[in-house]
Structures are given as structure tokens and as C-alpha cells.
Amino acid sequence: MDPVTNASSETVALRMTGISKRFGPVQALLDVNLTVRTGTVHALVGENGAGKSTLMKILAGVHQPDGGAIEIRGNVRAFQRPAEALAAGISMIYQELDLAEDLTVAANVFLGMEPRGKLPCTVDHRQAERRTAELARQYDFDIDANAVVGDLSTGDCQIVEILKALMRHSSIIVMDEPTSSLSESEATRLFEVVRALRRRGITIIYISHRLEEIVDLADEISILRDGQLVHTDVMARLDIPQIVHHMVGRQLKDFFPARDVTPGETLVSVRDLASDNGVRQATFEIRRGEIVGMAGLVGAGRTQVARALFGLDPKTSGTVVLEGRSLRIETPAQAIAERIAYLTEDRKRTGLCLGLACSWNITLPNLEAIGMKHWIRPARETRIVEQIAQRVSMRWAGPQMPVDSLSGGNQQKVLIARWVLAESKFLIFDEPTRGIDVGAKKEVYTLLNQLAEQGKAILFISSELPELLGMTDRILVMRRGRLVGDLVTKDTDQEQVMHLAAVESN
Amino acid sequence: MNKLIRQFLPFATLTLIVCVLSALEPDKFLNTENFLNVLRRASVNGIIGVGMTAVIISAGIDLSVGSMLALCGMLGAFAIIKVGGSEPTPMAMALGTLVGLLMGTLCGLFNGVLITKLKLPPFIVTLGSMGIFRGICYVMNDGQPYNVPSYRYLGSGDVAGIPISIVIFVVIVAVAIFALRYTRFGRYIYAVGSNREAAFHAGVNVDRVLIWIYTLTGLMTGIAAMIATSRTISAQPTAGQMLELDIIAAVVIGGASLSGGRGTITGTIIGTLLIYFLRNGCTLLGVSTNVQFIVIGAIIIIAVALDQLARSQASVTKTG
Incomplete structure (x- = not known):
């Protein structure tokens, strides 16, 4: 009956200590300590590749850590499989929801734990429906237990995932970028749901790039950078600029090879580019010998700009002029014939014949x-x-x-x-350094410089701001399908880019 | 090293079978006549196998070749009868042969266009066309065959003592080996099969490559159909039943991967010969046809299992 230990195991829902994880040459996590208090909304933020998802996948038993310990309400646990984490009361709601689309809400909620019917090997659908409806009512969720999931909106599907977690008596729910594919009104509703869960004492770990919603919603925040936890604090004590500073705040070492080239005349000129696949408006120019970076959050439409330029997605509007000639490009073959190159972001799926x-x-x-x-x-x-x-x-x-x-x-x-x-004139490099080790990165940078020195125009898409700042002459910033910034690299910094990319302008 | 073993495995098996049969039945097995006989029988499957190899390298499948063979034969024979009557001239027979080849080409084109333009899986399209082609064969002449008693040249003729069908077979194989290795089209077949998306991103017109593959397979089937028709001097609506499975088996025994990107013409030819020498040997040894099914079925499984084993060991040595 020691009040202190009682209090700590009562109030700490999750404690991860010294978590490290390596994937081949990449140190994804290094000695991460994360403490999440019971009944709070705990935001987890960081740049792409900072290690948020890896950390949560370790919590969910998808990956096993190389070192470190996980305590759930004071008990040390090691999960070998996702099912074990689930049994310990941890539910993950991934960005790509994994529901059975052809089944009803109730069937999804009870998937794998269906109530038995009277006859052997049968399911009591009515009971599943009734209990699902009751649970939804308890939390004031407006959802029909009998609806087929495939007919529901993304927002409703998230509610189904949450009901699934609640039916399994989860005490910790991890949400990975839940608002990234929601409309404004659906997002507002989700925030209400999250608050309702918190009132019932459920702990939420909330991963998001949208800093405004985090400031609104979260009680506490942990910030990851390059696989390390750099800051944990009560939300009220931080504002957005401070968060951004922690997310990106590292010194640029002279890791980036120098380039000696003065950009020449305009080689590529893109005007009012738009596509059905998520580009709403992009206008920019690239000169000979110029490396132009493109920054933005995941889903901001950067890759889609490349796809539209390379003839992979049909353009709904816009002109592309190369060396003063207006191009008509509808297939990659035509783009290649015009000496445009696209190094895809997914070299295994769309790049190489392995x-x-x-x-x-x-x-x-x-x-x-x-x-x-x-x-x-x-x-x-x-x-x-x-x-x-x-x-x-x-x-x-x-x-x-x-x-x-x-x-x-x-x-x-x-x-x-x-x-x-191919002697391409205009090269689009989409995340060319993703998943390769430091030495190879430097070689890729050197190659980019060489290409620029030969008078090519290069569009360099990357989620790693330091390499954009270290390598480019200018940086274009995309947000929600629009080009919202065209910055001269030497006059900008990570915080300005991050602000443009992540924060809605007023 | 493992790669070498893998490539020579089907060849070694073939050699082994030939050696064993030579030892068991030296008189009946080991003579030119028997060998030419086996080759002549194997030529129909082998010719279609050339097309099927390209289809399978491209990560596709063609289940319709058996029915297509019957349909081409029926139409070719029908044309011979229509043009030449009961005593057709060589000209009429040549014309009928062309009709058969043309029909095969069109059937293949039909498959290829459906697969690419409707974006349907090759398995589904060719499963459907298998039924359609077979059905047309039955409807054409109320299930009766067309007899063409004077259409003998392709089936029984010879060039300097070598049966004409074997000559055609060898020529097609030689052209196909060359085409797969030394043409851009051949290269694209491997690229599309290895990674269709990546090939498209590299500017390959994937649809056009696939349509050509299925169309050429249709042409091969047309050629094989006219040889088969000439051999039996009649076109049967039931011809070529289950033929597609024999051919796919030969391609797979030859080391091609059903997931695409891998396979060779020589492998397929070895696979085809392996099946036919086994049949031949079983017949000579007095093994019943029914048991032959079991033997060949087992060989397919063993061949692919050994291939897999060699692959997984290769990957262990790579990572280890």
C-alpha cells in the first residue's frame, strides 16, 4: 500500500526505455525513452523517417527491438507478435485502415472473437450486432452496426477501428496520421471521439504532421528526430515554432559536397500544372545547372507532380516547356524521348527489374x-x-x-x-537517398552535382530537409497539392520550410 | 555454381532418362527411327511451347492453346474442303494452311487485346477463350471432324529424310532462341515479366509487348494445328484437349517461373523432350497410359521442387 508506487503504476500507462532498432545499415531508433501517462492524449511528432512508425510498430509487436524494455502499467512485456500486444490492451489504427470491406461493422468489430451461436461452428450475428450498437451508444458514436464497411466513409471506418479496439478492452490506442485522409468536418468529429475516449480513461498516442491539431488536442508531446527522442513536454508549454525547432534542429555539417556552377538560362518551365491524382496547382522554372528541391509532407503531392510531368498521371491542366518547346507527354516513353528522366521513389516496385x-x-x-x-x-x-x-x-x-x-x-x-x-536533360529524383547508407548518400549527392555541372536541370524531391538545404539552389514547398513556396536555399532555413509545409496559412 | 546446377538439372534428367531407356530397351529405343518418331510427336507441343515460354516469361499464362489448336485445324481443313473439294490441289491445301495460321494469329490477338485493354488477368481471359474456341469447334460441323485425306505433306512429308514437322520445329526454335536473346522485343518480354510497373516506367509499351506475345503464340498454335491436322489427315473438334497443361508443364520443367521474368526456350525444349521420351519409354516398357499420367505428374512436382531447393540454397549463400 505504498502510495507512490501505486500512483506511478496507476498513472503511467506505458513506459518504453532504451529502445533501439537497426534495419540493415539504418539505425532507425537509438535509446528511446517514452513515458505516456494514463488517460492522456500523447502526441508523437517528428519528420518523415524520424522513427515514429518504427517505435509504434515495436509497441504493437510488429517489430522486435534490438534493445530496451516495454512496461505496460508497471509490468515488463516483450511482444513477439501483434496478437500479444493486442491481448495486452494495445491497439494500432494505421493510416491504411485494415478492415474487411465486405463485412458489416459488427462483423469487423468482432473479427476473430465472434460470439458463438447455439449450434456448433456458428456465429451469433445478432449478439455481435447488439453489443456493437451498445458500445457505440456508450461512446455516442453515430454508426450503424449493420452497415457494410465498404460503403462507409474513411471517418466512419476509423470509428469502426476504434470500436474494434474498445471491444478488445484496449487501454492504449495508437493512431497513425488519422486525419491525413479526412475532410475538415470528419476531422472535427474525430477530435470529439478522441476527447470522449480520453474522458473514459483511455490512453491515446497520436501521430500527426498537422501541428495545429496537435496543439489543440494533445496533453503531452514527444518529439523524435533521427531515431532519438529529443524532447518530451506538457503540450501547454510548447508552441508550434518551438516544436518545429525540436523536429528539425540539427546542425548541417559539411556533409554535402560543394558544387561550382552558375545556373544558366531556363531549361524547364512548368505552368499551372494539375492532375486528378492530387496536384492542384504548381508553377515553377528550373534553369540549366540548377538543382531545385521540392519539400512537403507525405501526401502533399510532390510525387504526383513528378508523375504528371513524366506522363504517368494524366494532366488536367498546365503546360510544360523544355528548351522553349511546349511538350505533349502522355506516356513515360514520350517523356524519355524528350530527355526527361524520373528516378522513382520506390525503386523495388517501379524502378528496377530485380x-x-x-x-x-x-x-x-x-x-x-x-x-x-x-x-x-x-x-x-x-x-x-x-x-x-x-x-x-x-x-x-x-x-x-x-x-x-x-x-x-x-x-x-x-x-x-x-x-x-539516357543523356536526360531534365532529371526528377524522387527520394533518391531513401533507405541507403551514409556513404552511398554522399555518392548520390556527388552524382547530382556532376549532373548539374553538365548543365542538366534537376528537380530533387526529398523528405529530408537537411539534404535539400545542403544540396539545392532553390526549394519549392508543396502543401495539399499546391506549390506554396519558392525559396532561395541560402536565404531560408528548416523552420521556414517546415512552417510552409505543415502549417496552414491564415 | 548453384545457377549452373539449376540450368543443367532438366538437361541432366533428360540425359538420365535416355540412358536408362537405352539400357533397358536398347533394340527398340536406341534407333534413329524411334528418335525421329519421338521428335515428330514432340514437335506439335514444342512449337506451341515456344510461344508459351514467352507468355510465361511475361508473367502470363495461356490456357486456350489446346482449344485454339482444334479451332485452327477445323478452319484450315474446312477451307481446304471448301476450296478444293474432295480432290484438293496443292494450291488449295496451301490456302487452307494459311487460313489455319491466320486463325491462330487472330485468336492470339483476341487474347492479347482482352488482357491488355480490359486489364483482365491472362488466366481468366484464356480460361474463357478456351471455352469459346472449343465451343466453336463443336458448333462448326455438329461435333464431326473434317477429313482431308490428301493433306499429308506437313504431317508425313520429309526433307532429305527428316520429317518436315521436325524441320519446322527446329527452325522455329532457332528463331525464337535468337529473338529472345538478341532482339529488343525479347529483352522487353523479360522486363515486362520481371516487373511490369518498372518496365512501364522505363518507357516500355507494355500493352504492345503483351499483345505481340499472345498473337505470336496464336501463330505458333496455328502452325502446330496444321501439322497435327495433316498427321491425322483430319481435323477433330476434340483435338488438343488438356494440351495446354502438357505444354505449361514442359515450360515449367524447363526452369521458367510462373511469376515471370525467368525462362528459356532451350529449357522448354528439354522439358518437352523429357515428357515425350518418358511417354515413349513407358510405352516401350509396356507401362500403361494410365500409369504414365502418374509418372509425368510426379516428374513435374519433383522438377520444380528441386529447382526451388536450388534457389533457396542460392539465396542462403548470398546472405550468409
């Missing part, structure tokens, strides 16, 4: 350009590929090796080599 030889991957879009429109001449192909490989300082056992035998950094260089060989 099982095929490195040389095949490098020449794939270039066969016609290297005089092999109909007939392949393997000896000549190998010679060309080896020359290009030298230029990008490729390290491989040989051009005939399958691409999947290479490290991530060298795989990325295979793709860069492809576009170097």
Missing part, C-alpha cells in the same frame, strides 16, 4: 538510343554499360549480376546510371 541483370536494367529505356532499336549486340552493350558504371563509380561483381544481388545504394546507382546513359 531479377534481371544490372546491364539490362541500365539499358532498358535506352536500347534505341544506343543503336539497338531492333537487335541487341551484347558485347557492345556490356562495353557501354561498363563505361557508364565507371562514371557513377558502381561497385558490383559485374554487369551480368542480377540487380537484387546489390546493396540498396548500388541499386540506386544502377537507376542513376540508366538516366545518365
Whole structure:
């Protein structure tokens, strides 16, 4: 009956201590200590790749930490599987909701724990429905237990996920970017739901990039940066500029190789670009020898700008002028013929043919350009590929090796080599340093500089602000499909970019 | 090293089967006539197998080739009878042959267009067209075959003692090996099968590549159909039943991956010969046809299992 220990195990819902996790060359988390008090809304913020999702996946038993301990209400737990975390009262609501779309709300809520019917191997649907409806009423959720989930809005689906968590007696609910795909009114309703849960003593860990809603909603906040927890505080004691400062506040070391080039005349000019896939308005120019960065939160429409330019998404409006000529691009093949290159953000899914030889991957879009429109001449192909490989300082056992035998950094260089060989004039690099180690990053930066020095125009999309600030001449900022900023890199800083990207202007 | 073993596994199995059969039945098995006989039988499947290899490398499947074979044969024979009557001239027979080839090409085009333009899975499209083609065969002549007694050249003719069907088979195989290795189209087939999205992002006109693959497979099937028709001097509406499965088996035994991006013509030819030598051997040894099914079924599973085993060991050595 010691009041102090009683109080601490009563008031601390979750304590994670010394959590570390490595994925190959990437240290995703390092010695993270997170304490979340019972019945609070605890915001977890950080830049893309800061480690928020990894930390929560460790909590949910999806990943196992390399080191550290998890205490739930004072009991040390180690989860090997998501089911164990769920049984301990931890529910995750991911950005991409995982509901069975063809089943009813009640069936989803009871999925895997269906009430037994009178006959063996049957389900008492009526009981499931009744209990779901009761639970929804308890929390004032306006939802029909009998509706089919596929017919519901995203906001309603989140309510279903929450009901699912409540039916399993979860005491901690983690929400990962819950408002990213909600309309304004749905978001407002979700905030009410979150407050209702808090009133009932449920602990919420709330991950979001939208800082205004966090300031409104959260009681406490923890800020991650580069896999480390840099600050935990009571929400009321921080304002948005301070949060941003903690999120991005690191010194730029002279990690970025210098570039000696004066941008020439305008090479690419994009006017009023829009697409059905999330670009609402983008107008910008890039000059010869210029590296222009593109910043924005996940879902701000950066990749969609690239896709529209490269003929992957149909444009609904806008003109693209390259070297004074207005282009009509409807397919990637046309874009490549106009000497536009797109290094995709997902090299495994849309970049490489993983099982095929490195040389095949490098020449794939270039066969016609290297005089092999109909007939392949393997000896000549190998010679060309080896020359290009030298230029990008490729390290491989040989051009005939399958691409999947290479490290991530060298795989990325295979793709860069492809576009170097294509002699592209305008290159779009979408997250070119994602998931590669520090050494390979530096090599990618050097290659970008070389390309700029050869007079190419480069659009460099990245979620890592330091590399944009270190590498670019200008930075374009996207927010919700619109280009909201065109900044000169040497006159700006991370906080200004982050503000433009994350905070609604008044 | 593992890669070498994997590539030579089907070849080694084939050699083993030939050696064992030579030892068991040296008189009946080990002579030119028997070998030519096996090759001639294998040529129909082998020719279609060339197309099927491209289809499977592109991560597709074509279940309709058996029915397509019957349909091409029926139409070709019908044309011969319509144009030449009961005593068709060589010209009429050549025309009928062309009709058969054309029909195959159109059937393949039909499959390819549906797969790419309606964005349907190849399995579904060709499952459907399998039924459609077979149905047309039955409707055409009320389920009766067309007999073309003088249409013998493709099936029984020879060039310098070598059956004409084997000559056609060898030529097609040679062209296909060359095309897969040394043409841009061949390269695109592998790229589309390995990663369709990535190929598209690299400017490959994926739809056009796929349509060509299925169309050419149709043409191969048309050629095979006319050879088969000529061999039996009649076009049966029931011809080629279950043929597609035999051919897919041969391609897979030859080391192609049903998930695409991997496969060779030589592998398929070895797979085809393997199946036919097994059949031949079983017949010579007096094993019943029914038992042959069991043997060949088991061989398919063993071949693919060994292939998988070699792959997983290769990946262990890579990471270890």
C-alpha cells in the first residue's frame, strides 16, 4: 500500500526505455525513452523517417527491438507478435485502415472473437450486432452496426477501428496520421471521439504532421528526430515554432559536397500544372545547372507532380516547356524521348527489374538510343554499360549480376546510371537517398552535382530537409497539392520550410 | 555454381532418362527411327511451347492453346474442303494452311487485346477463350471432324529424310532462341515479366509487348494445328484437349517461373523432350497410359521442387 508506487503504476500507462532498432545499415531508433501517462492524449511528432512508425510498430509487436524494455502499467512485456500486444490492451489504427470491406461493422468489430451461436461452428450475428450498437451508444458514436464497411466513409471506418479496439478492452490506442485522409468536418468529429475516449480513461498516442491539431488536442508531446527522442513536454508549454525547432534542429555539417556552377538560362518551365491524382496547382522554372528541391509532407503531392510531368498521371491542366518547346507527354516513353528522366521513389516496385541483370536494367529505356532499336549486340552493350558504371563509380561483381544481388545504394546507382546513359536533360529524383547508407548518400549527392555541372536541370524531391538545404539552389514547398513556396536555399532555413509545409496559412 | 546446377538439372534428367531407356530397351529405343518418331510427336507441343515460354516469361499464362489448336485445324481443313473439294490441289491445301495460321494469329490477338485493354488477368481471359474456341469447334460441323485425306505433306512429308514437322520445329526454335536473346522485343518480354510497373516506367509499351506475345503464340498454335491436322489427315473438334497443361508443364520443367521474368526456350525444349521420351519409354516398357499420367505428374512436382531447393540454397549463400 505504498502510495507512490501505486500512483506511478496507476498513472503511467506505458513506459518504453532504451529502445533501439537497426534495419540493415539504418539505425532507425537509438535509446528511446517514452513515458505516456494514463488517460492522456500523447502526441508523437517528428519528420518523415524520424522513427515514429518504427517505435509504434515495436509497441504493437510488429517489430522486435534490438534493445530496451516495454512496461505496460508497471509490468515488463516483450511482444513477439501483434496478437500479444493486442491481448495486452494495445491497439494500432494505421493510416491504411485494415478492415474487411465486405463485412458489416459488427462483423469487423468482432473479427476473430465472434460470439458463438447455439449450434456448433456458428456465429451469433445478432449478439455481435447488439453489443456493437451498445458500445457505440456508450461512446455516442453515430454508426450503424449493420452497415457494410465498404460503403462507409474513411471517418466512419476509423470509428469502426476504434470500436474494434474498445471491444478488445484496449487501454492504449495508437493512431497513425488519422486525419491525413479526412475532410475538415470528419476531422472535427474525430477530435470529439478522441476527447470522449480520453474522458473514459483511455490512453491515446497520436501521430500527426498537422501541428495545429496537435496543439489543440494533445496533453503531452514527444518529439523524435533521427531515431532519438529529443524532447518530451506538457503540450501547454510548447508552441508550434518551438516544436518545429525540436523536429528539425540539427546542425548541417559539411556533409554535402560543394558544387561550382552558375545556373544558366531556363531549361524547364512548368505552368499551372494539375492532375486528378492530387496536384492542384504548381508553377515553377528550373534553369540549366540548377538543382531545385521540392519539400512537403507525405501526401502533399510532390510525387504526383513528378508523375504528371513524366506522363504517368494524366494532366488536367498546365503546360510544360523544355528548351522553349511546349511538350505533349502522355506516356513515360514520350517523356524519355524528350530527355526527361524520373528516378522513382520506390525503386523495388517501379524502378528496377530485380531479377534481371544490372546491364539490362541500365539499358532498358535506352536500347534505341544506343543503336539497338531492333537487335541487341551484347558485347557492345556490356562495353557501354561498363563505361557508364565507371562514371557513377558502381561497385558490383559485374554487369551480368542480377540487380537484387546489390546493396540498396548500388541499386540506386544502377537507376542513376540508366538516366545518365539516357543523356536526360531534365532529371526528377524522387527520394533518391531513401533507405541507403551514409556513404552511398554522399555518392548520390556527388552524382547530382556532376549532373548539374553538365548543365542538366534537376528537380530533387526529398523528405529530408537537411539534404535539400545542403544540396539545392532553390526549394519549392508543396502543401495539399499546391506549390506554396519558392525559396532561395541560402536565404531560408528548416523552420521556414517546415512552417510552409505543415502549417496552414491564415 | 548453384545457377549452373539449376540450368543443367532438366538437361541432366533428360540425359538420365535416355540412358536408362537405352539400357533397358536398347533394340527398340536406341534407333534413329524411334528418335525421329519421338521428335515428330514432340514437335506439335514444342512449337506451341515456344510461344508459351514467352507468355510465361511475361508473367502470363495461356490456357486456350489446346482449344485454339482444334479451332485452327477445323478452319484450315474446312477451307481446304471448301476450296478444293474432295480432290484438293496443292494450291488449295496451301490456302487452307494459311487460313489455319491466320486463325491462330487472330485468336492470339483476341487474347492479347482482352488482357491488355480490359486489364483482365491472362488466366481468366484464356480460361474463357478456351471455352469459346472449343465451343466453336463443336458448333462448326455438329461435333464431326473434317477429313482431308490428301493433306499429308506437313504431317508425313520429309526433307532429305527428316520429317518436315521436325524441320519446322527446329527452325522455329532457332528463331525464337535468337529473338529472345538478341532482339529488343525479347529483352522487353523479360522486363515486362520481371516487373511490369518498372518496365512501364522505363518507357516500355507494355500493352504492345503483351499483345505481340499472345498473337505470336496464336501463330505458333496455328502452325502446330496444321501439322497435327495433316498427321491425322483430319481435323477433330476434340483435338488438343488438356494440351495446354502438357505444354505449361514442359515450360515449367524447363526452369521458367510462373511469376515471370525467368525462362528459356532451350529449357522448354528439354522439358518437352523429357515428357515425350518418358511417354515413349513407358510405352516401350509396356507401362500403361494410365500409369504414365502418374509418372509425368510426379516428374513435374519433383522438377520444380528441386529447382526451388536450388534457389533457396542460392539465396542462403548470398546472405550468409
